[in-house]
Amino acid sequence: MPRLTLEKELAALRESVVRMGTLVESQIEAALDALRTRDPDAAENVRRDDQHLNELFREIREQVFMVISTQQPVARDLRDLMAVQYIASELERIGDYAVRIARMTGTLCGLPDRPLRAEFGLMGELAIKQVHDILEALIHRSEHHARDIAAHDNEMDRLYHRTFEDLVAEMGNGTDSEGALRAVTLLLVAHNLERIADRVTNVAEDIVFLETGQVVELG
Amino acid sequence: MSNLAAYRRPMQSFKPDLRAVPGASPSTLRVQGLSFYYGKTRALKDVSFDIADRRITAIIGPSGCGKSTLLRVFNRMYDFVPGARAEGKVLFEAEDIVTTNRLLELRQKVGMVFQRPSPFPMSIQDNVAFAPRLLGWRRAQVKEAVARSLQAAALWDEVKDRLNAPATSLSGGQLQRLSIARCLAVNPEVILMDEPCSALDPIATLKIEDLMVELASDYTIVIVTHNMQQAARVSDYTAFMLMNQAERFGELIEFAPTGELFNQPRDRRTEDYITGRFG
Numbered sequence: 001m002p003r004l005t006l007e008k009e010l011a012a013l014r015e016s017v018v019r020m021g022t023l024v025e026s027q028i029e030a031a032l033d034a035l036r037t038r039d040p041d042a043a044e045n046v047r048r049d050d051q052h053l054n055e056l057f058r059e060i061r062e063q064v065f066m067v068i069s070t071q072q073p074v075a076r077d078l079r080d081l082m083a084v085q086y087i088a089s090e091l092e093r094i095g096d097y098a099v100r101i102a103r104m105t106g107t108l109c110g111l112p113d114r115p116l117r118a119e120f121g122l123m124g125e126l127a128i129k130q131v132h133d134i135l136e137a138l139i140h141r142s143e144h145h146a147r148d149i150a151a152h153d154n155e156m157d158r159l160y161h162r163t164f165e166d167l168v169a170e171m172g173n174g175t176d177s178e179g180a181l182r183a184v185t186l187l188l189v190a191h192n193l194e195r196i197a198d199r200v201t202n203v204a205e206d207i208v209f210l211e212t213g214q215v216v217e218l219g
Numbered sequence: 220m221s222n223l224a225a226y227r228r229p230m231q232s233f234k235p236d237l238r239a240v241p242g243a244s245p246s247t248l249r250v251q252g253l254s255f256y257y258g259k260t261r262a263l264k265d266v267s268f269d270i271a272d273r274r275i276t277a278i279i280g281p282s283g284c285g286k287s288t289l290l291r292v293f294n295r296m297y298d299f300v301p302g303a304r305a306e307g308k309v310l311f312e313a314e315d316i317v318t319t320n321r322l323l324e325l326r327q328k329v330g331m332v333f334q335r336p337s338p339f340p341m342s343i344q345d346n347v348a349f350a351p352r353l354l355g356w357r358r359a360q361v362k363e364a365v366a367r368s369l370q371a372a373a374l375w376d377e378v379k380d381r382l383n384a385p386a387t388s389l390s391g392g393q394l395q396r397l398s399i400a401r402c403l404a405v406n407p408e409v410i411l412m413d414e415p416c417s418a419l420d421p422i423a424t425l426k427i428e429d430l431m432v433e434l435a436s437d438y439t440i441v442i443v444t445h446n447m448q449q450a451a452r453v454s455d456y457t458a459f460m461l462m463n464q465a466e467r468f469g470e471l472i473e474f475a476p477t478g479e480l481f482n483q484p485r486d487r488r489t490e491d492y493i494t495g496r497f498g
Contacts, residue, residue, distance in 0.1 A: 003495050072448060074481045074493050213483035 006071045013063055013084045017091070020056045021135040024091045027053065027098040028131060028196065032124040034102055035189065036116065040109045046102035053095040060088045083210035087138065090199045090206070094131065097192040097199075104185045104192075111182050119163045120186070123193040126156050130200040137204070143211040150204035150218035156197035163190045244271035244455075247409060247439040248293060253307035253317075254468075255288055257300065261468040262288045265307070268458055268474040270409075275431060275440045277450035277477065280460035281497065285469020286443045289460070290411050293441065294329040295322055311409075327354070330402035334414040336394035338386035343369075343378050346386045346397055350405045364404045371437075372400035373430050392423025396430065403434075410434065412442040416449065428453045447493055451481045459489045 027046055034042035064085045067073065073081055130149060137145035167183045167190075175183065201219040208216050246269035255263035263285045270276045278286040288297070295316060297303040309316040311329070319325055327350075339346050347368050351361045365382070369375040374396040378389070386397060395415060402410055412431070416424040431440055431453050444450050450457050458474045473480060473489045484490045491497045 006495075074447075074451065075484055075490050077494050078482070 003071075006067070006073065006077060009063070009067045009071070010077065010080055013060065013067070013081070016056065016060050016063070017084050017088050018135060018139060020053065020060065020088055020091050021131065021138070023049075023053055023056065024095045024098070025128060025131045025135065027095055028101075028124075028128055031098040031101040031105065032128070035105045035108070035120070035124075038105070038109050038113060040106050043102040043105040043109070047099050050095055050099045053092060057088050057092040060084065064088075079210050079213060083206050086206040086209075087203050090202045094196050094199045097196050100192050101189050104189050107185050108182065111178055111185075114182070117163060117166065117186075119159050119166075120189065120193075123156060123159045123163070123190060126152075126159070127193045127196040127200075130156070130197050134200050134203045134207070137207055141207070141211055143208050146204040146207035147218060150201045153197050153201045153219040156194055160190050160194040163187075244274050246270060247272040247311065248316075248441075249308070249310040250289075251308040251310065253289070253292065253305060253309060255285070255292060255297070255305050256303065258302035261466075264463070264466075264468040264470050266460075266469075266471045268471060270439060270441060271456060272439055273435055273437065274455040275435045275442060275453055276456045276458065277454035278441065278443045278458045278460060279445075279447055279450050279492075280469070280472075281462070281492070282445075283469070284460040284462045286458075286460050287413055288469065290331075290413055290441060290443050292316065293409065293411055294326050294331055295319075296331065298322070327405045328407050329409040329411060330405070330407040331411045331413065332395070332398045332402055332415050335418050336391070336398045338389070338394055338397060341386065342383045343386050343389070343397065344382040347400050347404050350401065354405065368400040368403040369397075371403050371434065372396045373426065373433075374400055390423070392419050392426055395419060395423070395427055399427075399430065399434075403438075407438065409439045409441065412440065414443060414445065417445065424449070447481075451477060457481070459484075459486075459492060461488055461492070 027049060030042060030049075031046045033039070034046060064081050067081055068078075071077070130152065133149045134146065136142075137149060164187065167187050171180055171183045198219070205216055205218050208214060208218070248270040250269070251267050253263060253266040254261060266289060278289060280286050291297050292305050292309060293311075293316060297305065305317045307317065311325075314321075316325060316329075339349060341349075344365055347365045348361045351364045356364065366375065369378060374393060377393060378384070381388075386394065389397060395418075398415075399410070416427050419427065428449065431442070434440060435455075442450070442454065454477045456474065457477045457480045459472045459480065460469050461472045462469050473484060473486045475485070480489065481493060484493060488497070
């Protein structure tokens with residue numbers, strides 16, 4: 001005997017959170033495109049579109065609260081709602097990282113053009129793939145897939161540390177103030193990409209919680 | 220606690236101790252392979268679980284699953300039903316409830332509160348004093364038992380100035396607390412409650428629930444309830460029972476600490492029931 005209202009509300013919330021995830025994925029892609037092409041207008045679009053994400057996040061939070069207060073869910077239903085809440089929160093933060101990358105792109109556009117390190121392309125691709133894969137894991141409610149994705153966080157950490165060391169070395173080689181600003185800004189871009197992967201790991205933990213009820217630490 | 224320092228704890232005790240955990244309490248009642256029959260009809264089959272000392276254990280399940288029957292075994296109420304008999308064991312203080320002949324002592328130690336309060340047609344005081352007098356207690360003992368029981372049942376402040384008033388003048392919630400006081404008067408070890416709040420409004424229900432939680436520091440409480448949220452709110456352990464559809468007997472499906480049963484039930488049937496998808 002299904003609980004029709006609850007089922008309908010849960011399905012709508014699951015759909016909303018995946019929709020939010022696809023928006024976040026697009027935001028990261030757009031932020032990285034703007035960075036690669038040194039396009040300040042495209043970077044500004046990312047900042048503007050973040051409002052949609054924030055609005056969606058607010059709606060999801062309100063709906064989760066409404067369902068909990070009206071349906072008194074327990075067990076898997078409650079985990080479903082808690083996971084929606086947790087995951088929406090992580091996605092909202094990932095959206096914020098995309099906005100920060102867009103802001104830094106604005107700064108970089110005011111500095112002399114120099115080629116980006118290959119690591120930025122690799123980290124960007126990895127961040128997008130991680131977000132995409134975790135959304136797939138969420139849709140299929142695959143604990144196994146989620147754990148697998150979290151295990152790939154090391155790759156991002158390795159790239160970030162290499163970039164960090166190279167940029168610090170660059171700053172140590174007597175660069176001018178513009179060069180130093182560029183290096184620090186790129187360092188922050190790399191840091192935000194690395195944080196995206198960390199948040200993906202948190203989503204993986206939320207999926208494990210959703211499926212098993214176990215609170216785990218991955219990555 | 221207004222001082223922040225009072226909140227600091229060593230890391231190993233960081234986990235809040237909200238509800239009972241397995242193995243945390245010794246057992247008061249040990250149900251072992253219990254089956255029950257009304258004549259030739261088997262109502263329960265092979266029920267086994269331990270009821271923790273000074274904790275609240277809830278028994279939940281749909282109508283007809285045998286949860287009230289199980290409760291009535293614990294103080295041999297079924298003796299009043301022609302043809303009813305139990306098999307298996309229910310150990311209580313090293314004695315088997317199923318076979319004991321000391322029924323007066325058993326019912327003194329294992330009291331029962333029913334779904335609908337049934338006051339005797341006498342004063343509030345005499346209702347509580349009824350069982351102590353029956354047991355031949357001295358006048359002073361009876362007087363002490365009345366005051367102590369009404370206080371423990373959180374009714375004293377409301378009735379202390381009208382102890383000789385008829386019990387029937389009390390409200391539904393007060394009557395149910397009077398039933399609890401009547402049960403407490405003879406110093407039981409275990410209090411059985413069969414749907415104690417089903418006839419009460421939400422405020423009276425919350426009063427009884429608070430009372431149960433307070434009483435659980437001194438008594439072992441077993442409650443049968445249809446209200447799953449009530450079981451989740453007040454109990455430390457929960458037993459889920461279900462009727463076997465093929466053979467039409469009640470069986471225990473799952474027994475676990477309440478937090479565990481309502482968050483991660485092990486059995487799919489438990490999950491279906493507590494999430495309202497049973498049927």
